[in-house]
Structures are given as structure tokens and as C-alpha cells.
Amino acid sequence: MAFDYEKYLRMEKIPHLWCPGCGIGVVLKSMLRAIDNLDWHRDDTAFVSGIGCTSRAPGYIDCNTLHTTHGRGLTFATGIKMAKPDKNVVIFSGDGDATAIGGNHFIHACRRNIDMTLIIVNNNIYGMTGGQHSPTTPIGFKASTTIYGNIDPSFDICLLARAAGATYVARSTVNNGRTLEKYIQKGLANKGFSVIEAVSNCHTQFGRKNNMSDPISSRKWIKDREIPLAKARSMKADDLKNMVITGEFISEESDMERWENYNRALEEYTKAYGDLIKKVKKKK
Amino acid sequence: MKQNHYEARFAGVGGQGVILAGKILAYGMVNYEECQALQTPTYTAQVRGGPTKVDVVIDKKHIEYPRTENIDFFLSLHQKAFDLYFTDLKDDAIVVIDPNLTQHIPKDIPQQVFVVDLVEIAKKEMGNPLYAMVLAVGFFAGVTKLIKNKNVQKSVIDNAPKGTEVENLKAVRIGFALAKEALKRKEDLVRLTLKDIDKNKL
Amino acid sequence: MKKNIKFYSGAELVAKAAIDAGCRFFGGYPITPSSEIAEHMSKELPKVGGTFIQMEDEIAAMGSIIGASLAGVKSLTATSGPGFSLKQENLGYAYMAEVPCVICNVMRGGPSTGLPTALAQADIMQAKWGTHGDHPVIALTPAYLEEVYELTIKAFNFSEMYRIPVIILLDELIAHLSTAIELPDKDLLVIKNRKGPTVKPEKYFPYDTAYGDVPPMADFFKGYRYHVTGLSHDKTGFPTTDPDLVQADQERHIRKVNANKGKIIDFEYYKMRDADIVIFAYGSTSRAARVAIDKARKLGIKVGMMRLRVIWPLPEAEILKLCSKVKAIIVPEMNLGQLSNVIEKFAADRTKIVGINHVGGVPIHPSNILDVIKEVK
Numbered sequence: 001m002a003f004d005y006e007k008y009l010r011m012e013k014i015p016h017l018w019c020p021g022c023g024i025g026v027v028l029k030s031m032l033r034a035i036d037n038l039d040w041h042r043d044d045t046a047f048v049s050g051i052g053c054t055s056r057a058p059g060y061i062d063c064n065t066l067h068t069t070h071g072r073g074l075t076f077a078t079g080i081k082m083a084k085p086d087k088n089v090v091i092f093s094g095d096g097d098a099t100a101i102g103g104n105h106f107i108h109a110c111r112r113n114i115d116m117t118l119i120i121v122n123n124n125i126y127g128m129t130g131g132q133h134s135p136t137t138p139i140g141f142k143a144s145t146t147i148y149g150n151i152d153p154s155f156d157i158c159l160l161a162r163a164a165g166a167t168y169v170a171r172s173t174v175n176n177g178r179t180l181e182k183y184i185q186k187g188l189a190n191k192g193f194s195v196i197e198a199v200s201n202c203h204t205q206f207g208r209k210n211n212m213s214d215p216i217s218s219r220k221w222i223k224d225r226e227i228p229l230a231k232a233r234s235m236k237a238d239d240l241k242n243m244v245i246t247g248e249f250i251s252e253e254s255d256m257e258r259w260e261n262y263n264r265a266l267e268e269y270t271k272a273y274g275d276l277i278k279k280v281k282k283k284k
Numbered sequence: 285m286k287q288n289h290y291e292a293r294f295a296g297v298g299g300q301g302v303i304l305a306g307k308i309l310a311y312g313m314v315n316y317e318e319c320q321a322l323q324t325p326t327y328t329a330q331v332r333g334g335p336t337k338v339d340v341v342i343d344k345k346h347i348e349y350p351r352t353e354n355i356d357f358f359l360s361l362h363q364k365a366f367d368l369y370f371t372d373l374k375d376d377a378i379v380v381i382d383p384n385l386t387q388h389i390p391k392d393i394p395q396q397v398f399v400v401d402l403v404e405i406a407k408k409e410m411g412n413p414l415y416a417m418v419l420a421v422g423f424f425a426g427v428t429k430l431i432k433n434k435n436v437q438k439s440v441i442d443n444a445p446k447g448t449e450v451e452n453l454k455a456v457r458i459g460f461a462l463a464k465e466a467l468k469r470k471e472d473l474v475r476l477t478l479k480d481i482d483k484n485k486l
Numbered sequence: 487m488k489k490n491i492k493f494y495s496g497a498e499l500v501a502k503a504a505i506d507a508g509c510r511f512f513g514g515y516p517i518t519p520s521s522e523i524a525e526h527m528s529k530e531l532p533k534v535g536g537t538f539i540q541m542e543d544e545i546a547a548m549g550s551i552i553g554a555s556l557a558g559v560k561s562l563t564a565t566s567g568p569g570f571s572l573k574q575e576n577l578g579y580a581y582m583a584e585v586p587c588v589i590c591n592v593m594r595g596g597p598s599t600g601l602p603t604a605l606a607q608a609d610i611m612q613a614k615w616g617t618h619g620d621h622p623v624i625a626l627t628p629a630y631l632e633e634v635y636e637l638t639i640k641a642f643n644f645s646e647m648y649r650i651p652v653i654i655l656l657d658e659l660i661a662h663l664s665t666a667i668e669l670p671d672k673d674l675l676v677i678k679n680r681k682g683p684t685v686k687p688e689k690y691f692p693y694d695t696a697y698g699d700v701p702p703m704a705d706f707f708k709g710y711r712y713h714v715t716g717l718s719h720d721k722t723g724f725p726t727t728d729p730d731l732v733q734a735d736q737e738r739h740i741r742k743v744n745a746n747k748g749k750i751i752d753f754e755y756y757k758m759r760d761a762d763i764v765i766f767a768y769g770s771t772s773r774a775a776r777v778a779i780d781k782a783r784k785l786g787i788k789v790g791m792m793r794l795r796v797i798w799p800l801p802e803a804e805i806l807k808l809c810s811k812v813k814a815i816i817v818p819e820m821n822l823g824q825l826s827n828v829i830e831k832f833a834a835d836r837t838k839i840v841g842i843n844h845v846g847g848v849p850i851h852p853s854n855i856l857d858v859i860k861e862v863k
Contacts, residue, residue, distance in 0.1 A: 042711060046557075046707070048553075059715070059724065063711055064706040064707060064710075064712070065713045065714070066706075066713075066714045067714065067717070068549065068576075069549070069576055069579050072545060074546075074549075075541065075553070076550070076552055076553035078541070078549075078550050078553065079550035079556075080553040080557045080706065081553075082511065082539055083553070083557035083559040084559075084706070087557075087706075104546070105542060108541075273537065280532040281533065284533055
């Protein structure tokens with residue numbers, strides 16, 4: 001039986017504002033299936049976002065939804081989660097929103113390991129503001145503010161999240177909806193901060209400036225660069241330039257005792273704070 | 285309290301317990317002497333070792349202007365603090381200094397000066413120079429008679445960190461006894477050490 | 487011994503009052519001279535099961551308190567000049583989305599890093615116009631320690647009653663002043679809480695003006711599943727660009743406060759009955775003014791004071807009356823004329839406005855004010 005997306009959508013808000021062929025819809029649908037798999041209740045779930053194309057996603061979901069200021073979705077979400085630790089909080093963000101203007105909040109949410117899930121739709125560009133280059137625009141590519149070719153190096157969002165302390169980090173692309181669903185579901189289930197990067201196409205703003213102005217060529221460009229993490233591990237850095245390394249960068253199956261994890265949070269943040277309250281009250 | 289309005293300043297360097305002294309005095313005045321009292325500490329970026337003071341404005345009635353203007357009592361545990369905060373004193377103010385850390389005071393100042401071995405006594409009798417400021421509050425009480433000895437002691441119990449009560453109360457008593465001795469002297473500059481009091485009478 | 491007497495600083499009283507008003511969330515970031523408020527909250531909130539979180543920056547702190555409030559928890563942040571500047575965008579969000587919360591700004595000298603540890607009243611206009619766009623403002627200026635407690639509770643009440651962020655503009659001098667004071671009996675406090683919806687979720691709109699200018703607010707996770715945005719929105723909470731709806735909504739925001747001005751404006755007259763010179767003051771500066779007035783009265787000068795406990799909204803009608811009644815209004819401020827410029831506009835040419843403006847970090851002394859009183863006499 002086909003999945004009933006309407007159960008989770010505010011159908012009166014459809015059609016959405018995204019361009020035909022935009023990848024954000026794939027991510028949204030993967031998210032809704034993941035929620036359904038986990039049997040999350042709409043009343044107990046909040047979707048929070050900042051500013052940008054991706055940040056419009058919560059508006060379409062029939063839950064408690066909050067569309068905030070540019071880059072700051074995580075800060076509002078942290079307030080919600082700390083106020084109601086037993087509720088589910090999910091944040092939608094784009095590459096510019098999460099890693100440029102909201103970069104500080106991003107690394108600190110990872111560091112706290114607070115039980116929320118951040119979905120970053122990475123389309124390598126600022127879409128809504130008109131195609132300016134973002135912290136993930138590859139070198140040499142064009143944007144409305146890099147018409148001579150971009151010279152800014154990129155962030156690897158997953159490596160950043162991993163280094164900052166997130167306890168579930170995975171990347172897939174909008175070419176693989178089922179994998180996205182699986183990763184998102186694992187992220188939602190993880191008791192800690194989870195980051196799922198969904199590499200997506202923006203044929204309108206990114207594609208048009210870089211000779212792939214239709215959804216198909218845009219997505220093919222992504223598809224051709226996908227390399228599974230296991231394979232990437234045996235490759236040289238030079239051969240991985242501008243590639244999309246997909247897979248789970250850290251999960252409960254990862255070896256948490258490896259040296260890279262020496263500073264990782266031992267506990268989820270709301271639990272740690274709950275324990276602190278208990279300790280203080282006992283002393284009193 | 286005889287006077288309607290009184291201004292006291294306790295000065296030292298950061299870490300000498302200046303704030304606690306102000307708190308003990310202000311709290312004691314409000315809670316046990318039916319006065320109003322406002323305490324203002326110096327507020328700077330430098331915490332340890334920098335000159336610091338606490339001003340306590342005391343009044344029988346409501347205090348409108350919270351800052352000191354005409355200081356009646358000035359006590360300094362350190363030269364740096366003395367040099368910086370020896371201002372706005374009345375001519376008939378009482379000045380108390382510790383001779384170990386404050387060697388130079390201007391000649392021919394009009395105020396009555398008491399040179400008291402506060403830090404040395406604190407070290408010897410309480411085992412820690414930190415008690416010098418509580419000694420100072422005891423001395424203040426004895427010399428100004430603004431607050432009763434027993435009320436300083438009550439305020440000390442209310443405000444001193446747990447576990448330090450015994451030493452703090454002893455410090456108040458020694459300070460008070462020193463003050464009693466000080467008031468007997470007639471010189472412009474009075475020097476006092478532990479030898480000047482009878483410890484058995486504390 | 488008095489019963490509920492304890493030793494408090496102004497900063498401690500903000501924290502104490504917040505908790506007594508029902509605040510259970512503090513999101514903050516260290517900044518001089520307001521950090522003591524965060525420190526007290528970090529100590530006291532866990533005792534009552536509330537949340538203290540030190541966020542990664544000022545912006546995050548502001549975001550976190552809005553989030554917590556939407557989840558139904560009364561929330562506070564504290565900051566000072568530069569931090570208040572950083573908070574402005576999210577403060578605007580709270581105005582736009584109508585989320586109750588309280589911001590205590592212990593003012594310091596500016597612009598920029600300015601005088602971090604010194605007294606200033608530098609943010610009178612930042613509180614009014616700091617964020618972009620038009621919005622109502624409620625800002626309180628306590629001058630006494632007892633008033634810090636009283637007005638902090640009032641700030642929470644206003645924020646809950648009008649669904650609006652409320653600003654406490656606290657003077658550094660008051661924040662770090664301490665004494666032993668007796669607080670009012672907790673059972674006698676008037677505590678207001680936001681009005682929740684009375685209808686079923688299907689019938690609920692987050693910005694429904696059918697209930698007046700302050701729409702009932704559903705907390706998140708209570709089954710109402712609505713949308714909140716900083717974009718201009720209609721009554722459903724979803725974005726709209728309809729000029730009439732946008733216009734009406736912005737006007738309603740202003741009206742929320744303006745129409746309730748009678749309940750919000752709060753000032754005190756001192757020796758005003760026969761005064762022909764008036765000192766117009768707020769915060770710690772008003773205390774120096776009061777001393778100066780008492781001295782001037784002894785010299786036979788008829789001078790009084792109008793002291794603002796709530797600085798925004800201004801008591802405009804009363805100021806206008808004053809302007810046509812007295813021969814001079816003296817405005818002492820720890821800034822270069824932020825409020826006196828406004829009063830001048832009210833005065834037109836009907837009375838003389840004289841500012842006393844100190845920005846060096848040293849409080850205005852009663853004698854400074856007395857000198858000016860003598861001059862204008």
C-alpha cells in the first residue's frame with residue numbers, strides 16, 4: 001500500500017513553494033516515513049527551522065512548527081527541548097543556514113549532544129536569496145557572488161559534526177530516498193544529537209550557473225560523485241576532491257573507544273541536566 | 285546609633301575578604317540595629333591582587349543617594365588600596381591601617397589614625413590572614429559603637445561560610461577588645477598589637 | 487528580627503523575583519556587568535526543577551528563551567549593551583511572533599565595548615528602536631532594590647498579559663548595590679499567566695483577533711499543532727503578503743500596548759504640587775535628583791520630580807501637561823541625551839529642557855543636579 005503522506009501534511013498549504021524537481025521534497029518525504037516507522041505522535045513533535053528554502057519544510061508538516069531567524073533554528077529548538085525534554089524536536093536547515101550564519105550553533109548543539117535531530121539539506125548554494133555561494137559550494141563553481149569561479153574551500157558537514165561531538169552522523173543524497181529514510185530514522189531514534197546531511201540539487205540557482213539547469217542533470221551530477229564511506233576510506237584525498245562520501249560517519253555501531261572519540265559526550269544533555277537537578281534537590 | 289548617617293569604607297586587595305566585611309556590617313545594621321544600610325563593592329575586571337573596596341552607607345532612615353560622599357571610617361589592609369581609596373574622608377574620620385602592608389600614609393592628616401596589626405593577629409590567632417577583615421569589623425564595632433558586639437557576632441553567624449564560625453567569632457571579639465583599648469589612648473596616631481589586649485578576657 | 491529578611495544584590499533580586507514570578511528557564515551568555523544574574527539563576531533554577539543553560543552566544547541565548555516560552559515555560563535572559571545589540575534580531579522575532587519573555591539589560595557604557603564595568607544608561611533608545619521595524623515596547627527602570635524585585639515580577643506579568651518580550655533596563659549601580667531587605671510575602675504576589683485557548687484545536691488560530699488584541703496562546707505539545715514564523719502572517723500563523731492583513735496586524739501589535747497604557751505606564755511624582763522646575767529622571771539617576779531636590783527646597787526653590795518606573799511607553803499625556811505648566815524640565819541621564827531629546831519634542835517651545843549628561847561612568851552627583859537647578863531658577 002502506498003504511504004499516506006497526507007496524514008502528516010498540512011494539505012491546505014500544498015502546493016509548496018519549492019521549484020519543480022527540487023530535492024527538498026525527497027528529504028521531507030523520507031522524514032515523514034521515518035516518523036511513521038517510529039510511530040511518533042504529531043502532538044509530541046516539534047519541527048524547527050531557520051531561514052531558506054529548506055527552512056520552509058516545517059510549515060507543511062502537521063505538527064508543532066516553528067520557522068525562526070536565519071541560522072538560529074537550533075537555538076530556539078534547544079530552548080524547546082530543555083523546557084520539554086520528553087518531546088521530540090527536529091530541525092530542518094540548509095547548508096548556508098546551518099554552517100555559515102548558524103555555524104556556531106551547529107557545533108555547539110553537536111558538543112552538547114542534546115537529543116535532537118538536525119537534517120541539513122545541502123544543495124551547495126543559497127537558493128532563496130538568489131544563488132550566492134555557500135560554505136559548501138565546490139571550488140571553481142559559479143554562484144551569483146562567484147561569477148569568476150568560487151575560491152572558498154568547503155566544509156565537510158559530516159566531518160565537522162563528528163568532530164564537534166554529534167553521536168549520530170550520516171550522509172546520503174536525494175537520489176537515495178530509502179537510505180535517507182533509514183538514516184533519518186536512526187538519527188531520530190538516537191538518544192543524542194544527530195546530524196543527517198542530505199545532498200540535494202538546486203538546478204534553479206546552482207545548476208543554471210553551472211551547466212545543469214534541469215533536475216535530471218543536476219541529480220546526475222550528484223549521483224556520479226557518490227562514493228560509499230567504506231570505499232573512500234581506502235582512497236587518497238586527492239581522488240576524493242569534490243566527491244560526495246555517503247554513509248554513517250558515526251553511529252552506535254561505531255567504535256566509540258577509538259582515539260578520535262576521546263572527548264565525546266558521555267551522556268545526552270537533557271539527561272545530564274536532569275541528573276544535575278536531582279543532585280541539587282537531594283543536597284537541598 | 286548616635287549619628288543619623290554614617291559612611292564606612294573597607295579597602296584591601298582582592299582576596300582579602302573585603303566584600304564579606306561589608307556584608308557582615310550592612311546585614312547586621314539592617315537586621316539587628318534597625319537601620320538602613322547599602323553596600324557597594326568596587327566592580328572591576330581585576331579580581332585577585334587588585335585594589336578593592338567596599339563602601340557601606342548607613343542611615344537611621346531611608347538612604348537616597350547610595351554612594352559615599354563624606355566618609356566617617358576608613359580601613360585599609362594594603363598600601364595600594366590606601367593610595368587609591370583614601371578620598372572623600374571627613375576631617376574627623378577614623379582611619380585604620382595595617383602596618384605590615386601599609387607603610388606610607390600622608391603626614392599631618394587631620395584624621396585620627398589607628399595602626400593595628402590586623403593581618404599578624406589574624407595569622408597568629410586564627411591561623412589565616414583572611415580573618416583580618418572580620419577582625420576589622422569587630423574593631424569597627426568597638427570604636428564606632430554603631431553596632432553592638434553581639435549583633436556583629438550574630439551577623440557573622442548569618443553570613444560567614446559554614447565551618448568558619450568559631451574563628452570568625454573569635455576575630456570579632458579580638459577586634460572589639462582592640463578597639464576598647466584604642467579608645468583609651470589619647471595620641472593622634474595609636475599603635476596596637478596583640479600585646480595590648482588581655483586574651484583571657486575575650 | 488524581621489521575618490523574610492536576607493542580604494541581596496540587585497542582580498540577585500532579578501533572579502529571585504524571576505523565580506518567584508514562575509520563571510523556569512534561563513538562557514544566557516556571560517557579559518559584564520550582567521553576569522551575576524546568570525550566576526544566580528544557575529544556582530537557583532535547578533533547586534526548583536528549572537533549566538539554566540549557558541548558550542554559545544548572545545543570539546543563541548535569546549533564541550533559547552523564545553523556544554522555551556513557546557513550550558510553555560516562562561523564561562528570562564540577562565545581558566548588557568553589546569549583548570543587547572546582538573539579541574536585537576531575535577528580540578524582534580519575539581515581538582513579531584508574540585512570544586512572552588523577559589530580557590534584563592544591565593546597561594554599560596557604549597558604543598561598542600565601551601565601559602564594561604561602569605554605570606551608564608546607554609540603551610534607552612536601543613530598547614525602543616534596536617530591532618528593525620515597528621513594534622510596541624515595554625521597558626522598566628527600577629531605581630531601588632525593593633523596586634528591582636517588584637518590577638521584575640511586573641515585567642513577567644506584562645509579558646504574559648500582552649504576549650510581548652519585556653525589557654528591564656537596570657543600572658549597573660543598582661545591580662551591584664546590596665542590602666538586607668525584607669521581601670513581600672510570596673503568597674501575596676500577583677502573578678499573571680498567559681491566557682490559553684478555550685476552543686478545541688480544530689477551531690484554534692494562534693493569532694485570532696476575535697478574542698481582542700492579545701490572542702490566546704497555546705503552548706507547544708498541547709494538541710494545537712500550529713505554525714509560528716517571523717514572517718508577516720495571518721491569523722493562522724502562516725506567512726502572508728496581503729497588504730491589508732500585514733497593516734492590520736502591525737497596528738494591532740502597537741495597539742496591544744497603547745490601548746493598555748493606563749495599566750502599564752508607571753511613574754512617581756515627588757514634591758510636584760507647587761513645583762515650577764521639574765526633574766525628569768529614571769533609574770539610579772533619580773536618586774541623586776531626589777537628594778538635590780531636598781537641598782534645593784531648603785533654599786526655597788520650588789523643584790519637584792517626575793520619576794519613571796516604566797520608561798516605555800512614556801506617559802505622554804502627563805509629560806505634555808508638564809510642559810505647559812513648568813518653566814523648566816531638567817533631564818539628568820547617564821547618556822548624551824537619549825530621553826531629553828524626546829522630551830524636547832514634547833516641549834516644543836513651551837518650556838525649557840535642560841539635560842545633564844554624563845557618560846564617563848561616574849554617577850551624576852546630587853551637587854551636579856543642584857547646580858543646574860540653581861542655574862535655571
